[in-house]
Amino acid sequence: MARQQLIQFFQSTGLMSAAQAADIAAGFAPRQLARHEDLLRAGRISDEYFFLDSGIVRAFALDAAGQEVTTGLYAGGQVALEVSSFFNRTPSPETLQALTDCQGWSITYAQLNGLFHARPEFREFGRSLLVRELMRLKTRLLGLAIDSAAVRYEALRQASPELLQRVPLKYLASYLGVTDSSLSRLRAAAAKGAAEAS
Amino acid sequence: MARQQLIQFFQSTGLMSAAQAADIAAGFAPRQLARHEDLLRAGRISDEYFFLDSGIVRAFALDAAGQEVTTGLYAGGQVALEVSSFFNRTPSPETLQALTDCQGWSITYAQLNGLFHARPEFREFGRSLLVRELMRLKTRLLGLAIDSAAVRYEALRQASPELLQRVPLKYLASYLGVTDSSLSRLRAAAAKGAAEAS
DNA sequence: TTGATTTCTTGCCATTTGGCAAGGGCCGGA
DNA sequence: TCCGGCCCTTGCCAAATGGCAAGAAATCAA
Secondary structure (H helix, E strand, O other): OOOHHHHHHHHOOOOOOHHHHHHHHOOOEEEEEOOOOEEEOOOOEOOOEEEEEEOOEEEEEEOOOOOEEEEEEEOOOOEEOOHHHHHHOOEOOOEEEEOOOEEEEEEOHHHHHHHHHHOHHHHHHHHHHHHHHHHHHHHHHHHHHHOOHHHHHHHHHHHOHHHHHHOOHHHHHHHHOOOHHHHHHHHHHHHHHHHHHO | OOOHHHHHHHHOOOOOOHHHHHHHHOOOEEEEEOOOOEEEOOOOEOOOEEEEEEOOEEEEEEOOOOOEEEEEEEOOOOEEOOHHHHHHOOEOOOEEEEOOOEEEEEEOHHHHHHHHHHOHHHHHHHHHHHHHHHHHHHHHHHHHHHOOHHHHHHHHHHHOHHHHHHOOHHHHHHHHOOOHHHHHHHHHHHHHHHHHHO
16 A cells, blocks of 8 residues: 555656655555456546556557557556546547556546646656657667567567566567467467577 | 747647747747758757758667668658657767758757746647657557558658658658668559559 | 769569467366 | 366468669769
């Protein structure tokens, strides 16, 4: 129940003191999600800024054929949010869904704006988060453009090994931009390579 | 020389009045770029928020093999900016280069922050720009993940036909995530399809 | 203008990835 | 316990894309 991780998150950019972080964190309410529960449905307007303590949230959109495409995977310590819907008050193009039971902290748009108004240092933090998210997307984009599927898989394994264990292969596949059978083959090849290396 | 386009840009989100937009635009200085001139070099910290009136700016990074990869293309009416470097005051991972002679308006980080401080409506505008940029990246990411190269090419043709005419094929190719010979073939196939349709 | 450079196209073939379908294993509910 | 439904793997072949290199075409600079 403690807001430890949330407070630490606010301090992570070095833009505020421990006391400030604790004050801001006090404005957040505890929030649970059951496995398979939706945090946000496509078409709705997001009104919940959700920081994830533990568990995994998946974001997905539908392609032209109506197939789900995983666009984001969030684990503990991250904010699971459809940024454009939340900040622009527009219908979300994606659904956010709990892949496992989740615990975290949330705050509404009005409350967040109140904090932004009252606390310039938190405003700075918010901007820096947006910028960080932008960099992450850029990095993923570059990877999709220039790396082979095998390299992208390996990069994800390095960056977030826990996701590979806990997220069903079909979701990982569309997140990486490959089909599930291709990913299965990649995984087999990687395992073979690792075995030979030992 | 008129700041018309800049003023219109500020008003485009509906977050401020004409008078406010004109006031803010007055803080920007005219800025020219000669063809092939760098607006920002990789490794440097960006200190110029640059709005493009006319011309084309290309952003590129280097891949592991030292090859240039085009990560962004900006035409008139857009802001050509490496967001993370400018806002986080960190070395830029990319170079921004004028593909043609360019005219526009620019402002420094300190000046921009001054405006953000003095004018809450401009702060809102800045946030909404970041969010918009994020959505654009998400859309490109989704396209790379699920669409074929032919579809991506067609989408770019629909969205920004002027780029296809004025940007060398090799830059378009890496922007679209294909090799230049593949793009050349795609273009040939598209032309053939169009001819048959007529 | 003229020569040099860049840009674009195209052929040939290799590699990567997709599509489809069958089958095995695992897990949860009745 | 047993059944039904995911989840994952794998074989076969097709389609998409890349790599390389040669040459034509356009562009640039002197």
